[in-house]
Amino acid sequence: MEFNADRLREARHVVVFTGAGVSAESGIPTFRDALTGLWERFDPAELATADAFRRDPALVWGWYEWRRRKALQAQPNPAHRAIAELARWVPKLTLVTQNVDDLHERAGSRDVLHLHGSLSAPRCFACARPYRQALPVPDVPEVGARIEPPRCPHCNGKIRPGVVWFGEALPEKALREAFAAARDCDLLLSVGTSGVVQPAAQIPLIAQENGATVLHINPQPVLLGGERVFGLVGKAGEILPDLLRRAFGR
Known part of the structure; x- marks a missing residue:
């Protein structure tokens, strides 16, 4: 019908x-598409978990900044x-x-x-406060670039992407x-x-x-x-x- x-x-x-x-x-690339999927080069556990951020925050932050760049370029x-x-x-x-x-x-x-x-709402990994300072337009030419995340002005913790990672509610x-x-x-x-x-x-x-x-x-x-x-x-x-x-x- x-x-x-x-x-x-x-x-x-x-x-x-x-x-x-x-x-x-x-x-904007998708996660699951076989040809353009964002997981083609990286295992999700390497990038989209709290443990991954603890292990290598620069890799995780850089990957999400690449994603934010793609989103900003899109219309x-x-x-x-x-x-x-x-x-x-x-x-x-x-x-x-x-x-x-x-x-x-x-x-x-x-x-x-x-x-x-x-991606527009980062927050502190340590104290969870929203990060209000404006982020610069990402200059991330390729997936896998390492970029140190900014620091929280309240507790000096590392700022994480404001997305839901695997294992999070x-x-x-x-x-x-x-x-x-x-x-x-x-x-x-x-x-x-x-x-x-x-x-x-x-x-x-x-x-x-x-x-x-x-x-x-x-x-x-x-x-x-x-x-x-x-x-x-x-x-x-x-x-x-x-x-x-x-x-x-x-």
């Missing part, structure tokens, strides 16, 4: 749940802009992302719930608000996410279990189950603007 754009136009509360596929359309794509535009046309929209870049914000979205943290407040939105919404758009990373992968299921319609938008087909679950295969930057045109004439 085909997804009817009337469901979008008539929705009371839309949750948009985005993953790496949305940022990939802006040229919001039509999917980011369509999501920001959609917020103007529905009574309520909650945007939940697994991405650690700020492309949603640069496209105009507000109050984004970042489930996996943000997701931000409690963001996860709680995301689950609450999923229970309350009547339409959830799952965009560019494989739906396998827990506990974030529960969000579409929570929405479905509470009576919402769920639409998966992904380059690869997603296994569907349930009469209110739909799938559109393709690029989010093409599908989302088309949905807005069909629903609102925009």
